[in-house]
Amino acid sequence: MKESRIRFHHAGDVTVKAGRILGPRTLRDYELVYFPVGSRSVYTANGTAHALDRPCLLVTRPGEQHEYRFDPNSPCRHLFVHFDIGSETELLRYRLFTSSGGCVFPLPDRSLVPQLMKQMLYLFHRHPPRWKVLAEKLLLYMLEELESALEPDGAGYDEQTMPPQISTALHYIDTHASESIGVEQLARLAGWTHEHFTRSFQHYVGHSPKRWIIKRKIDLASQLLLQSSDSVKQIARGIGFADEYYFHRLFRRTMGMTATEYRHKYGDTRMRELAPPDDWGRFYPLNHFFVLEHPANDT
Incomplete structure (x- = not known):
């Protein structure tokens, strides 16, 4: 050899x-x-x-x-x-x-x-x-x-790579998706004004910061619906939605079906054996x- x-x-x-x-x-x-x-x-x-x-x-x-x-x-x-x-x-x-x-x-x-x-x-x-x-x-x-x-x-x-401030904001959203995240909070993290951060985020990501936060929360909820046996209400509250009905509206608008329908359609008991995809250090x-x-x- x-x-x-x-x-x-x-x-x-x-x-x-x-x-x-x-x-x-x-x-x-x-x-x-x-x-x-x-x-x-x-x-x-x-x-x-x-x-x-x-x-x-x-x-x-x-x-x-x-x-x-x-x-x-x-x-x-x-x-x-x-x-x-x-x-x-x-x-x-x-x-x-x-x-x-x-x-x-x-x-x-x-x-x-x-x-x-x-x-x-x-x-x-x-x-x-x-x-x-x-x-x-x-x-x-x-x-x-x-x-x-x-x-x-x-x-x-x-040379048109995403600015580090936007990359940092995206990483923060992904790692804190289960918490309450505000656009002003992200702007402070970037060291920019609210207006400049919002414009730049829209330019590089293609979504407003608020819309992207919602998208990532719904993505997380989708994983939890398949990997967890928690109720929809528990999952909604676990990712920062105090209003369960607001969560239901957002989920249906984003995924085209209710959270319950999503779980019934894509649920598989084997999914509960998988670690979250970001847990790459295991x-x-x-x-x-x-x-x-x-x-x-x-x-």
């Missing part, structure tokens, strides 16, 4: 406390770090500070002094992997390893990096057959995606470091 060209050292999916400072430090290997949510964290390398205010992937190279100053107000989650590439000729293929240019890459909505990083950590956790070869292919795909972002002919990431332990191999020059 062909030997893997990449040596993985350690990896993890961790959430650090607000305000933590990591570094300055210098690594002996390469590190790839994925931040799934924008924050007020700042990464500094070679004297240049980079705001990590939107979902992004960053590369740290051996011998490169760097420092993380994590969001002072909120815990910060990130996924990382340390590795070496066996042949120097392999490195020459990637300008992100050899140039002195930028090392932080904002991720467009279409990026496969989130799924690939999670799958790679799953391989490190479970060690299925050929896990090293599979993990190598996942990492190489991510490197190719980063390389495309450096293309001078505009073949990189779309396939490997969170806040855990996977030690795979130490760098060759470590003592």
